Amino acid sequence: MADDIEIKADDGTVPPFATAPVGAVLGNAANALSAIGTVWIGLMMVMIVVDVIGRNLFNAPVTGVAEIAGRSVVAIVFLQIAAAVMQGRLTRADFLIRRIQRASPGMARFLDTLFALVGALVFAMILLASWPNMMEAWTTADFFGVQGVFTIPTFPFRVITVIGCSMALLACLYRATITWRTPNGAAA
Template sequence: MNDGLPHDGAGPFHDTVRAMAEDIEIRADTGTLPAFATAPIGFALGSVANLFSAIGTIWIGLMMVMIVLDVIGRNFFNAPITGVAEIAGRSVVAIVFLQIAAAVMQGRLTRADFLIRRIGSASPGAARLLDSLFLLVGALVFALILWASWPNTIKAFETSEFFGVQGVFTIPTLPFRAITVLGCAVALLACLYRAAMTWRAPGGAA
């Protein structure tokens, strides 16, 4: 079948397409936890990150069910579920921070991977340095978020802060703020761990 495109043996076009495909290939770890005996720190961080990610995944499913029920109740029975919009809005942020550490541990943070691959083919050491710097900058960002979120979390605990309309629907803000703090803390540790392992040696364990 002739589809108008050159195939094997077409020369430069085929080589260019193959090179582009290799450049945009998304590189990520399998997500398998290292053995505790060989990498106790990685095992512990990976276990916590995977637990948080699993909670976030379950939360997404529950939120979807809640939204669907609210839409059905609103449109067919004129009986919307109170507080769905408020809970969904807060849940999105909480889910992100629950799952970000697993993304770090599994090497799935969004980045221009084609550039790293090009640099790595010429200088593996330079690619490792860029990977480490990328993770260190990520650690700095999470540290700043943690530093900014901590006072608000303490305040929410001391003042019993809530959101919603008093007398109609209210929910404490403390669980959501605590998730932000915990998620940032684990993501910060995950970035530092991955940076150290990347700089020491690809596939190193600790």
């Protein structure tokens, strides 16, 4: 039996607020979606390698790889973005935030909170724009690809966008709340 390894909140792999009940549930859900996205990346890599080998060695490419890969990139981003928000790993100018943190921790906390709230607003707008597309894809059985050659329904990809946006929106709101309530902000 393996020894239990204690993970400390300050080691950079687990956000310091992930032990709170809401943070733990939201963080675990975000990490589960991210894990699905990671597996999807691996499967997509295998699919592309098989296509390249088939195309170059046997003159027999795998049908639909370009279409699946194109839709998969967007789906993977939305599967993994909530975990990035929860872990404070979204792209930002850390050198500037750290400088502000040293000079004025309150201002850095305000900017981190504002960043999370703007993120929530962006994800809310994407969610509002994506919902009708998802419902339309469901009711019309929308497909993409070349009819008679390769088609795949758009609905699963649209659902992933809506779920990913919803999770990212909740993660941004949670992060804004925790950052604002923590004296030095949520350490990212």
